[in-house]
Amino acid sequence: MRSRLLPVLLLLLAGSPATQPAPPTCYSRMLSLSREVTGDFQSLQAMEPSEPCVRYLPTLYLDIHNYCVLAKLRDFVASPQCWKVAQVDALKDKVRKLYTIMNSFCRRDLVFLSDDCNALEYPIPVTTVLPDGQR
Secondary structure (H helix, E strand, C coil), X not given: CHHHHHHHHHHHHHCCCCCCCXXXXXXXXXXXXXXXXXXXXXHHHHHCCCCHHHHCCCCCCCCCCECCHHHHHHHHHHCCCCCCCHHHHHHHHHHHHHHHHHHHHCHHHCCCCECCHHHHCCCXXXXXXXXXXXX
16 A cells, blocks of 8 residues: 555655746737736725825826827826825836837837727726626
């Protein structure tokens, strides 16, 4: 019995073979950073509603496939400073980073599918479609 457990135990300890994840591409980095920026902006608005400067920041619902996103990022970085809100400074740093990645490093990897600037003013509602018969 003991001799049968040893190989099983060794297999369990060894774990699954190590797989190397694919390195991030320029596109995947832009996409993940834009989602992170949008999420951080929404969190900031929820956390700091009483801070006047947060209320007056330009909205950040980003779509990296919309040509207007570059102007949106520039406007956000150029918006007035919130001296008391460290989260705004951190968010502006991320926005600057995303703009630089999009405009310099990954420029050739980016394809704009629209130039609808109004689409960047409001979030797209997320709907969940349930299978037939479920509610």
